[in-house]
Amino acid sequence: MTQSSMPELARKPSAGFDLKLWGPFLALAGLIVLGTLVNPVFLSPANLANVLTRTAFTGIIAVGATFVITTGGIDLSVGSLAAFTAGVMIVVMNALVGPMGAGWPVVLVGMLVAVGLGLVAGLVNGLLVTKGRIEAFIVTLGTMGIFRSLVTYLADGGTLSLNSGMRAVYRPVYYGGLFGIPTPVWVFAAVALIGAVILYRTRFGRYCAAIGSNDEVARYSAIDVDRVRLLAFVLQGLCVAIAVVLYVPRLGSASATTGVLWELEAIAAVIIGGTMLKGGHGRIWGTVVGAVMLTLIDNILNLTGAISVYLNGAIQGAIIIVAVLLQRGTASKR
Amino acid sequence: MSSQPVLVADGVAKSFGPVQVLFGVDFDVRPGEVHALVGENGAGKSTLMKILAGYQPPSAGTIRVDGEPVHLSGSGPAEALGIVLIHQEFNLAEHLTVEENISLGREIRRGFFLDKPAMRERARAALAELNCPVDPDARIRDLSVSERQMVEIAKAVSRSVRVLIMDEPTAVLTGAETEVLFRLIRRLTAQGVGVVYISHKLDEVKAISDRITVLRDGRRIGTHPAELLGHDDIAQLMVGRPMSDLFPPKEPPPPDAPVVLEVEGLSVPGWVRDASFQLRRGEILGFAGLVGAGRTELMEGLMGLRHRSAGAIRRDGQPLRVRTVADAAKAGIAYLTEDRKGKGLLVGKGLRPNLTLLALERYGRVFIDERKEAMALDRAIEEFDIRLKSPDALVGSLSGGNQQKLLLAKTMQVAPQILIVDEPTRGIDIGTKQQIYRFLHDLARRGASIIVISSEMPEIIGLSHRVVVMRSGAVTGTLSGDDIVEAEIVRYATGLKGLKGISHDPVLHA
Numbered sequence: 001m002t003q004s005s006m007p008e009l010a011r012k013p014s015a016g017f018d019l020k021l022w023g024p025f026l027a028l029a030g031l032i033v034l035g036t037l038v039n040p041v042f043l044s045p046a047n048l049a050n051v052l053t054r055t056a057f058t059g060i061i062a063v064g065a066t067f068v069i070t071t072g073g074i075d076l077s078v079g080s081l082a083a084f085t086a087g088v089m090i091v092v093m094n095a096l097v098g099p100m101g102a103g104w105p106v107v108l109v110g111m112l113v114a115v116g117l118g119l120v121a122g123l124v125n126g127l128l129v130t131k132g133r134i135e136a137f138i139v140t141l142g143t144m145g146i147f148r149s150l151v152t153y154l155a156d157g158g159t160l161s162l163n164s165g166m167r168a169v170y171r172p173v174y175y176g177g178l179f180g181i182p183t184p185v186w187v188f189a190a191v192a193l194i195g196a197v198i199l200y201r202t203r204f205g206r207y208c209a210a211i212g213s214n215d216e217v218a219r220y221s222a223i224d225v226d227r228v229r230l231l232a233f234v235l236q237g238l239c240v241a242i243a244v245v246l247y248v249p250r251l252g253s254a255s256a257t258t259g260v261l262w263e264l265e266a267i268a269a270v271i272i273g274g275t276m277l278k279g280g281h282g283r284i285w286g287t288v289v290g291a292v293m294l295t296l297i298d299n300i301l302n303l304t305g306a307i308s309v310y311l312n313g314a315i316q317g318a319i320i321i322v323a324v325l326l327q328r329g330t331a332s333k334r
Numbered sequence: 335m336s337s338q339p340v341l342v343a344d345g346v347a348k349s350f351g352p353v354q355v356l357f358g359v360d361f362d363v364r365p366g367e368v369h370a371l372v373g374e375n376g377a378g379k380s381t382l383m384k385i386l387a388g389y390q391p392p393s394a395g396t397i398r399v400d401g402e403p404v405h406l407s408g409s410g411p412a413e414a415l416g417i418v419l420i421h422q423e424f425n426l427a428e429h430l431t432v433e434e435n436i437s438l439g440r441e442i443r444r445g446f447f448l449d450k451p452a453m454r455e456r457a458r459a460a461l462a463e464l465n466c467p468v469d470p471d472a473r474i475r476d477l478s479v480s481e482r483q484m485v486e487i488a489k490a491v492s493r494s495v496r497v498l499i500m501d502e503p504t505a506v507l508t509g510a511e512t513e514v515l516f517r518l519i520r521r522l523t524a525q526g527v528g529v530v531y532i533s534h535k536l537d538e539v540k541a542i543s544d545r546i547t548v549l550r551d552g553r554r555i556g557t558h559p560a561e562l563l564g565h566d567d568i569a570q571l572m573v574g575r576p577m578s579d580l581f582p583p584k585e586p587p588p589p590d591a592p593v594v595l596e597v598e599g600l601s602v603p604g605w606v607r608d609a610s611f612q613l614r615r616g617e618i619l620g621f622a623g624l625v626g627a628g629r630t631e632l633m634e635g636l637m638g639l640r641h642r643s644a645g646a647i648r649r650d651g652q653p654l655r656v657r658t659v660a661d662a663a664k665a666g667i668a669y670l671t672e673d674r675k676g677k678g679l680l681v682g683k684g685l686r687p688n689l690t691l692l693a694l695e696r697y698g699r700v701f702i703d704e705r706k707e708a709m710a711l712d713r714a715i716e717e718f719d720i721r722l723k724s725p726d727a728l729v730g731s732l733s734g735g736n737q738q739k740l741l742l743a744k745t746m747q748v749a750p751q752i753l754i755v756d757e758p759t760r761g762i763d764i765g766t767k768q769q770i771y772r773f774l775h776d777l778a779r780r781g782a783s784i785i786v787i788s789s790e791m792p793e794i795i796g797l798s799h800r801v802v803v804m805r806s807g808a809v810t811g812t813l814s815g816d817d818i819v820e821a822e823i824v825r826y827a828t829g830l831k832g833l834k835g836i837s838h839d840p841v842l843h844a
Contacts, residue, residue: 202700209687210687210691216677217677218691219639220677221691222659222660222692280682
């Protein structure tokens with residue numbers, strides 16, 4: 001007993017594991033301090049609400065991406081899927097305004113269409129990966145191109161705009177709120193909470209991590225590997241649909257440039273948050289922090305005149321690389 | 335044969351951590367002879383071979399080349415001295431040509447560029463010397479297994495080989511291809527090359543070698559001229575170890591114990607052909623055979639982990655459909671894999687998720703009851719005597735023995751009535767082995783049925799009530815009672831007894 005407690009005492013001060021666990025949160029705290037120093041406006045409720053609201057789209061998608069990446073997969077199609085779903089949703093709602101009139105029923109049908117489309121797209125990606133035995137990278141590279149092309153075709157190269165009557169009805173979903181907090185932030189929080197419960201507390205979540213760690217061990221442990229992988233992609237599709245439902249009332253339009261690079265932002269958020277790209281280890285709250293950090297950088301650059309906003313991408317890129325370097329450093333110490 | 339040995343191992347010993355695998359072994363190769371090295375799995379053949387070829391340094395003892403002590407660090411210096419090891423899995427770049435492979439790592443250059451004509455000439459010369467019909471421009475991936483082997487030998491010849499060490503060279507060859515290989519070996523020895531020949535096939539060993547050295551448990555049992563040893567003499571030398579009290583006394587089930595599992599005509603394409611066996615309640619059934627005999631593949635086929643092309647499974651007399659491990663678990667059948675780290679445990683995760691992974695539905699339909707999991711881990715740690723530094727240790731940081739005990743605990747989570755254990759004590763110390771033997775024995779006594787696959791002969795003999803012997807994917811014999819002796823098992827496993835007709839062509843058409 002006395003012998004076994006020695007190494008624990010010796011290990012605690014090194015805190016290598018803690019850095020990995022808390023790294024993203026510390027970095028977020030650092031950014032907040034930095035933002036406050038740069039401009040006191042940063043901490044104003046209006047600015048924070050603005051940051052969180054804009055994080056919601058990629059943040060919700062990134063929660064889904066956390067599952068896919070935890071199983072060892074990747075989904076590059078989410079940005080294109082978001083654009084395509086938004087396009088279809090607008091077309092459907094515009095078509096229904098005539099027979100049903102501008103009102104909530106039309107919005108609900110539009111939402112159902114979006115969710116249905118997201119689920120089907122996730123199912124297609126998942127089936128191609130599991131039954132088709134094609135690398136997730138290749139499958140979703142393909143569907144990324146397909147969805148992007150479909151939305152461009154749907155918009156005939158231009159912009160699909162929501163019927164102005166509908167916009168008025170739908171508007172509160174993005175611009176409204178509860179207790180002073182905008183609706184997208186509530187939804188983002190709910191999605192993250194549900195995601196965390198699923199990943200950490202359910203069999204499905206445990207299976208995702210097991211498959212990402214070693215899919216052979218999973219197979220030998222009576223896990224239906226294909227089904228779990230498929231479900232992760234479906235979950236990702238659902239998250240994209242939820243993001244789109246929040247996004248459409250913001251601009252009321254969709255075009256070929258909607259959701260461009262969202263897939264990379266989502267993946268970046270996941271990686272910054274401490275989820276390993278090779279799978280096996282997912283961290284939902286880390287993902288949330290990662291997504292918020294990416295928006296914060298943009299926000300801070302906007303509030304200060306010192307550094308050009310055009311360098312936003314460079315700073316984001318540097319942060320991603322530093323995050324992974326830190327992960328590797330702590331991983332090799334163990 | 336009066337010539338000085340070219341390569342000598344003098345009192346070579348080798349330890350891996352606390353485990354000693356070679357004890358002061360003497361071995362030598364003379365120019366122009368074939369010196370066979372035989373012994374059971376785990377006797378230390380491959381370790382000795384790797385030391386001779388410079389892949390591993392000996393813990394004690396010396397290696398001499400032409401009488402001079404040498405320190406071979408890596409295969410490079412050994413090859414420079416003309417000592418070449420040909421692995422069972424060939425060391426060829428699949429997508430390069432024969433010619434490119436022969437010169438791989440020793441490219442001839444003219445300035446910055448490769449001197450292709452010179453390298454072509456070298457490849458042609460090596461192939462011609464072996465009288466080998468392989469096209470130098472052919473890609474390795476298009477060659478047959480025996481042609482690849484010829485390329486390996488040609489590669490060795492082009493490095494002016496003096497000692498050629500061959501590890502199970504005929505394991506993947508047909509009878510005709512073996513003949514070609516033997517002619518090639520004789521041509522090399524005629525030129526003064528010394529050959530170390532490692533094989534399980536005793537008839538081949540007898541046919542090709544001049545001298546035979548038998549290893550057992552890391553010790554050299556003897557070196558004899560091949561013409562003085564018969565098959566049975568060799569088998570006897572490989573055998574003959576006193577049985578310690580490592581194993582609890584056997585308590586076989588009564589002969590009328592019900593058959594709980596019956597497998598009939600099971601085939602796994604490429605591995606197992608038409609295998610049948612029965613397992614009784616309370617019985618420990620051993621599966622013996624050489625590595626690659628298809629034992630693991632048979633069980634993985636049974637578990638739904640591999641595709642079965644034929645075969646019926648009956649559980650308590652009723653036909654049973656097993657398509658996945660989950661199906662098997664529902665029928666009370668669990669399998670402990672031989673590949674602990676690759677297929678058994680998540681080494682990057684903690685003990686708790688590993689323990690419950692196979693039976694996670696017992697810890698909640700949707701949400702996992704972590705308290706129940708923690709209690710199960712406490713129980714498993716106590717029952718299986720798993721020793722760990724801290725409760726949140728990663729599985730990868732545990733010793734092999736503790737990992738194996740955790741894997742056993744994990745497999746037992748589904749409370750199987752039929753437990754299949756594949757190499758249950760591979761790479762673990764003797765104390766832990768004894769614990770595992772006792773556990774299996776007690777489990778069978780309580781009415782469970784156990785299948786033990788093992789390449790360690792004492793384990794099979796010490797535990798099993800009956801023994802099924804497999805060779806080249808087929809069941810060649812079933813032994814029970816006093817017939818369970820090592821010499822008899824070796825005869826069935828090496829093809830001296832049992833189905834003669836399948837000795838050479840493996841089961842690729844099953």
